[in-house]
Amino acid sequence: QKEVEQDPGPLSVPEGAIVSLNCTYSNSAFQYFMWYRQYSRKGPELLMYTYSSGNKEDGRFTAQVDKSSKYISLFIRDSQPSDSATYLCAMMGSGGSNYKLTFGKGTLLTVNP
Amino acid sequence: DTAVSQTPKYLVTQMGNDKSIKCEQNLGHDTMYWYKQDSKKFLKIMFSYNNKELIINETVPNRFSPKSPDKAHLNLHINSLELGDSAVYFCASSPQGTNSPLHFGNGTRLTVT
Numbered sequence: 001q002k003e004v005e006q007d008p009g010p011l012s013v014p015e016g017a018i019v020s021l022n023c024t025y026s027n028s029a030f031q032y033f034m035w036y037r038q039y040s041r042k043g044p045e046l047l048m049y050t051y052s053s054g055n056k057e058d059g060r061f062t063a064q065v066d067k068s069s070k071y072i073s074l075f076i077r078d079s080q081p082s083d084s085a086t087y088l089c090a091m092m093g094s095g096g097s098n099y100k101l102t103f104g105k106g107t108l109l110t111v112n113p
Numbered sequence: 114d115t116a117v118s119q120t121p122k123y124l125v126t127q128m129g130n131d132k133s134i135k136c137e138q139n140l141g142h143d144t145m146y147w148y149k150q151d152s153k154k155f156l157k158i159m160f161s162y163n164n165k166e167l168i169i170n171e172t173v174p175n176r177f178s179p180k181s182p183d184k185a186h187l188n189l190h191i192n193s194l195e196l197g198d199s200a201v202y203f204c205a206s207s208p209q210g211t212n213s214p215l216h217f218g219n220g221t222r223l224t225v226t
Contacts, residue, residue, distance in 0.1 A: 008153070008154075031212070032212040034214050036217075038154075041219075041220075042219050042220075043117070043203055043205075043217035043218050043219045043220055044156070044203075044217045045217070046214045046215075046216070049214050051212075086154055088154075088156065090214075092212060094212060100158055100161070100169055101158065101214075101215055102158075103155070103156040103157075105153060105154060105155045106154040106155070106156075108154075
């Protein structure tokens with residue numbers, strides 16, 4: 001079993017739709033959870049950063065972490081064509097794992113006008 | 114005012130050649146990384162340096178040798194290039210001693226023919 005599993009999609013939605021992106025993981029040591037957005041031919045940029053379980057909201061984006069189920073989600077409300085990108089979940093532990101961020105394979109999202 | 118910059122952006126070379134990729138960050142971060150992204154968009158850590166000291170060395174062929182002349186620079190030298198080395202190589206940085214997220218450059222697209 002891979003450490004981080006993410007459905008690669010592709011996912012295609014109409015403008016204004018609510019998008020749900022998900023990752024599951026197997027390593028119970030993971031404490032810090034991130035979502036990165038990567039546009040074509042660009043580097044990943046940080047969207048959301050959460051610690052442990054719970055929800056975090058930033059504008060149209062909401063990140064959820066359920067550590068008991070080892071499941072994280074990113075919701076995008078009122079999706080826009082500019083949201084079209086690959087979304088990567090990423091996570092890491094604490095202590096000795098401080099410096100090692102493990103990524104999912106990314107989900108390619110297209111928002112159609 | 115680019116935070117993490119890599120050169121070159123594109124690199125096309127033949128099998129057997131030796132090439133280098135350079136990375137510089139102006140964020141004042143202590144930790145720098147090299148990640149490899151394959152054709153399926155999977156991002157995998159290769160190396161990490163903290164204040165010029167190697168702290169992560171994943172299972173990478175010893176044809177790959179990172180060098181950090183100072184904490185703002187991390188270069189990657191690749192000897193005897195192989196077809197399978199074709200990928201996008203991303204440099205990233207983060208503050209030390211925290212579980213802060215990584216800041217990525219825009220990548221170097223390496224094609225080995």
